[in-house]
Amino acid sequence: MEPDGQLKPSTLSTKDLPWQVLWSKEKCSLCGLCTAVCPVQAIELGVHRKRVLQITLGLMEKPGNVFGVYHGIRQRTDVAHACIGCGMCDMVCPNHAIMPVHNDEPDKLRFHIDQGGIPRRRGGRRNAPGSLLDEIKFVRISMLTDPALDAGRHEFELRTLLGRILSPEEALRVSREAGWIPPVREIYPLILGGMSFGALSPTMWEGLQMGIAYLNEEMNIPIRFCTGEGGCPPRLLRSRFLKYIILQIASGYFGWDEIIHALPEMKEDPCAIEIKYGQGAKPGDGGLLMWYKVNKLIAAIRGVPVGVNLPSPPTHQTKYSIEEAVAKMIQSMSMAWGFRVPVYPKISATSTALAVLNNLTRNPYAAGLAMDGEDGGTGAAYNVSMDQMGHPIASIVRDAYLNLVKIGKQNEVPIFAGGGIGKNGNLAANAASLIMLGASGVQVGKYIMQATAGCLGSERDRCNICNIGLCPKGITSQDSRLYRRLDPEKVAERLVETVMSFDTELKKIVAPLGRSTSLPIGMSDALGIADKSAAERLGIRHVI
Amino acid sequence: MPYKPPIMIPGSEKGIRVDSRILEERIQKAVADGYRNIEIIAQGQHGIGGRLWRAGDEPLTMRILGTSGQRVGAMGFPNTMIDVVGPASDDVGWLNAGARITIRGNATNGVANAMAQGKIFVAGDIGARGMTMTKHNPRFDPPELWVLGSVGDSFAEFMAGGIAVICGVGKEWSDNVLGYRPCVGMVGGKIFFRGPHQDYSEKDARLTVPDDEEWRWLNVQMEDFLEAIERAALLTELTADRGAWKLLVARKPYEKTGAPVRNFHRFRAEVWDQELGKGGLIGDLTDQDRSPVELITTGDLRRFIPLWENEKYLPPCQAHCPTGFPVRKRWELIRKGKMQEAVDLALSYTPFPAAICGYLCPNLCMQNCTRQKGDLPAVDVTLLGKASLQAAVPAPAPATGRKIAVIGGGAAGLSVAWQLHMKGHEPVIHEMRRQLGGKITETIPRSRIPDEVVDHELKRLEEEIPHKHLKHPLTGEEFRKLYEKYDIIVIAVGARKPRIIPVPGHERVAAALDFLRESRLDRAKVGKNVVIIGAGNVGCDAAAEASRLGAQSVTLIDIQAPASFGVERKNAEAAGAKFLWPRFTKTITETAVELTDGTVLPADTVIMAVGDQPDLSFLPEEIKTEKGFVVVNEKFQTSDPKVFAIGDAVRLGLLTEAIGAGRVAARAIDDLFRGREESYDQLPAIDTERVKLEYYDPRLPRFEDPLSCAAGCASCGACRDCGLCETICPQNAISRQDLGEGAYEYTVDAELCIGCGFCEGACPCGIWRLIENDTLE
Secondary structure (H helix, E strand, O other): OOOOOOOOOOOOOHHHHHEEEEEOOOOOOOHHHHHHHOOOOOOOEEEEEEEEEOOOOHHHHOEEEEEEEEEOOOOOOOOOHOOOOOOOOHOOOOOOEEEEOOOOOOOOOOOOOOHHOOOOOOEEEOOOOHHHHHOOEEEOOOOOOOOEEEOOOOOOOEEEEOOOOHHHHHHHHHHOOOOOOOOOOEEOOOOEEOEEEOOOHHHHHHHHHHHHHHHHOOOOOEEEEEOOOOOOOOHOOOHHHHEEEEEEEOOOOOOHHHHHHHHHHHHOOOEEEEEEEEOOOOOOOEEEEEHHHHOHHHHHHHHOHHHHOOOOOOOOOOOOOOOHHHHHHHHHHHHHHHOOOOOEEEEEOOOOOHHHHHHOOOOEEOOOEEEEOOOOOOOEEEEHHHHOOOHHHHHHHHHHHHHHHHHHOOOOOOEEOOOOOOOOOHHHHHHHHHHOOOOOEEOOOOOHHHHHHHHOOOOOOOOHHHHOOOOOOOOOOOOOHOOOOOHHHHHHHHHHHHHHHHHHHHHHHHHHHHHOOOOOOHHHEEEEOHHHHHHHHHHHHOOO | OOOOOOOOOEEOOEEEEOOHHHHHHHHEEEEEEEEOOOOEEEEEEOOOOOOOOOHHHOEEEEEEEEEOOOOOOOOOOOOEEEOOOOOOOOOOOOOOEEEEEEEOOOEOOOOOOOOOOEEEEEEEOEOOOOOOOOOOOOOOOOOOEEEEOOOOOOOOOOOOOEEEEEEEEEEEEEOOOOOOOOOOOEEEEEEEEOOOOOOOOOOOEEEHHHHHHHHHHHHHHHHHHHHOOOOOOOOOHHHOOOOEEEEEOOOOOOHHHOOOOOOHHHHHHHHHHHOOOHHHHHHHHHOOOOOOOOOOOOOHOOOEEEOOOOOOOEEEEHOOOOOOOHHHHHHHHOOOOOOHHHHHHHHHHOOOOOHHHHOOOOOOOHHOOOHHHOOOOOOOOHHHHHHHHHOOOOOOOOOOEEOOOOOOOOHHHHHHHHHHHOOOEEEEEEOOOOOOOOOOHHOOOHHOOOOOOOHHHHHHHHHOOOOOEEOOOOOOHHHHHHHHHHEEEEEEOOOEEEEOOOOHHHHEEEHHHHHHHHHOOOOOOOOOOEEEEEEOHHHHHHHHHHHHHOOOEEEEEEOOOOOOOOOHHHHHHOOEEEEEEEEEEEEOOOOOOOOOOOOOOOOOEEEEOOOEEOOOOOOOOOOOOEOOOOOOOOOOOOOOOEEEEEEOOOOOOOOHHHHHHHHHHHHHHHHHOOOOHHHHOOEEEEOOOOOOOOOOOOOOOOOOOOOHHHHHHOOOOOOOOOOOOHHOOOOOOOOEEEEEEEEEEEEOOOOOOOOOOHHHOOOOOOOOEEOOOOOOO
């Protein structure tokens, strides 16, 4: 309650909050580590009154009172300091005396988190723990019908193609006429989806890039990383590692003059260019990097002055139609590298995706289409955009693939799927499902943060404060006091472990299907699901 | 069993191939019949030579001519010696449990698959997946596969035991005698080979050379192998150069090297930084330290730092006192045993500490006392106010000779005169009445304050400051003379001109202040029914006095909810006065007050208490006024810089507000005399949430004496020097520094502090504040 005892509409009790901090007076040693580490100052030292009745047995003497005071950890209940459930207090507590626990009923904070008339904004994913992808099973196990493979023994070529692939007739014609053959990259089917320098901390970004380089150069895994919209550090642009990078251009166009200036000094072409039109986590909405996050480093990489707001509008300002957007952007980006680099758009999954896809099939420069589903993560978005906007990825990938099949171009325009892959830890299975539904590869972001840096975010709304720069793990913070908690070498190491483990799991899925040298793209007869309507919608087996 | 001669079993009858099942039956029967030397003319039948256990311990020789089928010697027994005179098809020696199988030519895929005992000699090359899944059962000798030439792809996959020897004869042209990627999943056994090789599964196998014992074994067994395939002439060539032989040995489980070879620290130094430059990805853009830090940090790396904000904020009592009285400071002095000093302090702020703080003030200090937020009674300042009667008069500053005419000897005028006097100037009070004190002595009912208190405090002032009794209202002419004569004029004439609402019959009403003035002198008379128009505090005072003078019914009416409060309101209610609102007066008759709603209130006496206005008829036109009040700036200076105006002449207010205005004006005048430019901003009030009230006993219902008040004062914003912060700090980072002469401060050792905020959480007075540390760029 308010100290003056006045009840206000937004006066909350601890029970009204999403997370309750359980504290044990008995175990607490008052060391101060929990209050020092709490990212949002949800806990503080409290002064508490204490009263003990002194009663002698037999009641022969007059009972008395002893009043006193003790100190302990107190949870704050005002909206701005509500516990986010990250559990860092528990992590640092030497005595396991403190821990947040989730409310057993829907919290009341949600009705008050719009103080000042500003709706809730946050990072993370749609707060919905379920995943259709998790329900999909691989039901076609080769044994005697066709050669079963052994994931541990056979050599696998888990590679996919990014780029416009000409039909055999077309390829023959073009090579006969010594014409232009679109660039195609043979890459790993798992791509680290757009996470910008700025959304991620310098240590996180460098750690991931280092891991990518390691995977490519030490482990022979041609994995790629998309920069997101935030430019690319000048040194990386001028290094051989650029070939592992997909450069993203989005509606804010940040850092592109630096990229253009680096063109004459590039040792390698980038893997590809991704034109971002939409993001699964916040479809149809733009972004704003707040001025106070635009420090020296970010300003240099994005090519802007320090301390200014950096808006990315919801749309590209000069593109008024699909035709124009695709024609202008894809052609222009292709020209920058002499038509040697694949260029493809990324859109949020939407019921209008097929219109985009059909347009791309008629554009010889379009290298593919990336689609990002509603379960995708973000560093900052309005809660309403995150929770209620967007389209599931599975059905839209399926629709797109079947549409390509219908026009005979299923092997020509690759589809990349993202959004909630590995949401519940099943990265390889979710990826394999999407591939068998028709994707040529998958883009992942949030899973990577969880696996490589211990991101605490969850779909039960744990932590999810990426947007305010206070990430307790230093993943999304620009404050060196926080991001120095992260050692880039350890991030790189975890990325390698994660991808190697994904690789083995993917093999464990595709080997029993009898595939080792080509990805089972669109091999939907291998998939089954218990939900009949899902089976019908996706055109896969109904298995119960 | 008697000796049986060799037997030949044909693989075809009358030109028709015998089925594998029939041939197997015939072979088994021959063995059962005692034949131990069998020759087969094979026509591609499978599984020849296996499972011949019926021979018991007796050796059994089998020659296979023609075309042998798959799985020659499959499940072979230790007594069996098979000699295939020519090449063999797939899976030679599959699941071999002891047979010695010689192939005089090449063999196709799967040779020795899952073999556990026995030997297989191949005089040529073998196909893919040879020596896969082999075993070594410790009860028996390990199985052996000898190949004169080279082996095909995927050799020794999942090999779990046994010995393979690949001689590489005739393979001088090849760059690989081991095929593509041998040894995947190999967990046991060894492979001797001679000749070049390519990649093998380094995860599973280790490349080495034969040691002496192994070399000896190879030499001895080689003779046996070459004899079996009748190529003894090759012995010299194969054993001449020990250096030509290499050995692949299965790694033991603890030798498995799944992990990448280059560690990440080395990769960063040798690859990453090498390509990008020193400092890696952004080494060219920043030289900021990015090395890893702990979760709990000290010094510059703390996210939050504590500040000791002692006396950086005003306590609410002082912040809300219009006089600006340092209420908290006085309790502190008392806690330190300096009672007299606490009492004496009063006269630096007001000439009426007892009359106003002790009796007449609504005590805004107490109304805003932090303790009330914790349901604790406010510290009772009236106790200390009353004690101020004994305060000693401080010595004034050295005389400056500056003269100030103060027009009006009420609370405001006396306050400004008192302050100017203390600052060494010479104020002269011009009062038109016989007595100083203004409302205090003129209109405030005696019931509110004992005469001796007022007399004492007025006497104290009169002894210090000269004053003139004009005995008539100031004229414009007189004002002009004063203006010429004095350095500064302060107008403090109060508001003595009653406002009368011109309703019909208003000639009948008595103005409240006139009534109160008269009643104080016991000269006023009231009828049985009294109606007071205006239910503010003055109206309430009038109501209480009317009742005292014998009125039987007193009614106060107002056009809105009455603004009266405090003692005045309480006294009026105690006297039985009725409050009516909203009510609008229509007419005042001889016997009643008629309201617009038609009500008729019987009234023998009608008193109008709707406010008063200053009489400014003396004021020159150049000095600005607004709605009858003098216009001043925040220093109470009028549009004429030489003229100041304070008190009710500027704005109607409380006595304490008049006293405060006098203090501010005196300070401004002093600044003017001394040529100082000063800011008049006072410190902000402390956020009372910072003050901890849990340290005080919640059961004390009220305060009995100044000492218990002093103990109960929460000392908002001013350190009590209790040392709790020093004690609670888990890092021992806080310490008290003695600055001499009773001064001290608490400081934080940044290198120990972790920014936990415990000092802030525990501090009773709200001195410590945890703030975000400066941004690190």
